[in-house]
Amino acid sequence: QVQLQESGPGLVKPSETLSLTCTVSGYSISSGYYWGWIRQPPGKGLEWIGSIFHTGSTYYNPSLKTVVAISVDTSKNQFSLKLSSVTAADTAVYYCANAVVDNSYYYMDVWGKGTAVTVSS
Amino acid sequence: SYELTQPPSVSVSPGQTASITCSGDKLGDKYACWYQQKPGQSPVLVIYQDIKRPSGIPERFSGSNSGNTATLTISGTQAMDEADYYCQAWDSSIVVFGGGTKLTVL
Numbered sequence: 001q002v003q004l005q006e007s008g009p010g011l012v013k014p015s016e017t018l019s020l021t022c023t024v025s026g027y028s029i030s031s032g033y034y035w036g037w038i039r040q041p042p043g044k045g046l047e048w049i050g051s052i053f054h055t056g057s058t059y060y061n062p063s064l065k066t067v068v069a070i071s072v073d074t075s076k077n078q079f080s081l082k083l084s085s086v087t088a089a090d091t092a093v094y095y096c097a098n099a100v101v102d103n104s105y106y107y108m109d110v111w112g113k114g115t116a117v118t119v120s121s
Numbered sequence: 122s123y124e125l126t127q128p129p130s131v132s133v134s135p136g137q138t139a140s141i142t143c144s145g146d147k148l149g150d151k152y153a154c155w156y157q158q159k160p161g162q163s164p165v166l167v168i169y170q171d172i173k174r175p176s177g178i179p180e181r182f183s184g185s186n187s188g189n190t191a192t193l194t195i196s197g198t199q200a201m202d203e204a205d206y207y208c209q210a211w212d213s214s215i216v217v218f219g220g221g222t223k224l225t226v227l
Contacts, residue, residue: 036216038164045207045218045219045220045221046156046158046164046207046209046218046221047218048215048216048217048218051216059214059215059216061215061216062122062215095163095164100169101211104151104152104211105151105152105154105169105170105211106209106211106216107152107154107166107169107170107209108156108164108166108209109166109169109175111163111164111165112163113163114163
């Protein structure tokens, strides 16, 4: 049974880089699936950030593409998110999830519990 | 960019059928999925590829997708179904979420 757990600082200063890691258990990242990040600002809806395959192939939300980097470490069975030059607008709960991806569909069937990140000085 | 539109809120009486719509240009030509999110919890996939239910999702949850509208239907709605529901599609290698619908069971 796949399980995902987000980790990282809960507080980041404006203009700095937000770094989060998602640890996968019960499944080898190298075995398949895409692995992605989604965020949810307080009281708002879901926003897709991007996703990565174990080979390093990525998809990114065009609105965040210039400030986002997602990487994978198969030796640790983890994948990571870096979001640079953060502002208060990046305050959100950040979720990691696995994704089943094909040419015509993309859905996320296992999600982590989420981690709250606040951007404030 | 592609957009999905959901009604902000839907109300239903217990035991009745709730329908939540998701509209987008030629959405019927794409696959839609749906997530349920209860307060303080992570989203849960309830429908994928328009009509399929993941293991463990009750049969009262069903989906359809045609034309410009995907619909999540909950038959015999229960109090435990009160939650936010999000539709999602995949367009030009981008994941798009609808704005979410708050389902109230009263």
